[in-house]
Amino acid sequence: MDGKIDFTVNVNGPKELGNTKLGDYNLEDHELIETESKEPVDFVHTYNAKLTYAGVKGLTLAVAPFISHSQTNNSKIDIFDIVIYGASLNAQYKMLNDQLTLTGKALLAGDSVLINRVNEENSGVVSLGANAKYDYKVSDKFTVSPEADAKLDLLIIGQQTVSFLTLTPKVSAEYKVSDALSLGGSVETPVKFSNVSDTYTKENSFGYKNTTVKTNLNLKYTW
Numbered sequence: 001m002d003g004k005i006d007f008t009v010n011v012n013g014p015k016e017l018g019n020t021k022l023g024d025y026n027l028e029d030h031e032l033i034e035t036e037s038k039e040p041v042d043f044v045h046t047y048n049a050k051l052t053y054a055g056v057k058g059l060t061l062a063v064a065p066f067i068s069h070s071q072t073n074n075s076k077i078d079i080f081d082i083v084i085y086g087a088s089l090n091a092q093y094k095m096l097n098d099q100l101t102l103t104g105k106a107l108l109a110g111d112s113v114l115i116n117r118v119n120e121e122n123s124g125v126v127s128l129g130a131n132a133k134y135d136y137k138v139s140d141k142f143t144v145s146p147e148a149d150a151k152l153d154l155l156i157i158g159q160q161t162v163s164f165l166t167l168t169p170k171v172s173a174e175y176k177v178s179d180a181l182s183l184g185g186s187v188e189t190p191v192k193f194s195n196v197s198d199t200y201t202k203e204n205s206f207g208y209k210n211t212t213v214k215t216n217l218n219l220k221y222t223w
Helices: none
Strands: 002-009 043-056 059-072 080-095 100-115 118-134 142-157 160-176 181-188 191-197 204-211 214-221
Touching: none
Parallel strands: none
Antiparallel strands: 002 043, 043 059, 059 080, 080 100, 100 118, 118 142, 142 160, 160 181, 160 191, 181 214, 191 204
């Protein structure tokens, strides 16, 4: 069990927070949520905890709740508060002599905006992910690893829900030329789906967005 508490006060007046990270929830990098994290604040305090269980061979479970509160006082809005809260859950199971790895992730997060202590706006994020990877050793020097990844993100604002789905097949390989030299590479093709807005009716429907191809090649030498 791990825990962490942070508290920041800007004594010279409101200041931008910059990149604020709460556990696995990055406020600025998360592509789904529009946040006020760049707004100047007078103070912010965050609380993080993480509980990990590894009592079964090959199985690891972890849950990490978090909460953050920031506040700004100015002449136009007396008290402006943002409360962000949620939890991330992770599970990993290795089997077949650690050749097959199954991973599951979930993030449940929300934020509330209060003006003069009155709740004005709420939004939430639900992110679910699953991954399966198999390391097939063709020989002592050559390993091929097929992999499948799926990720579903839901952004909830009031009565509206925007969804994003990404399916990613991937194949990676590593060849050990010698004890000091190894070659590696991978190819993956993320296929993305999301809510598509109709130009004429303005209605949202879930559909295909795009497909990309990503390649990677690396050479590693140690001495």
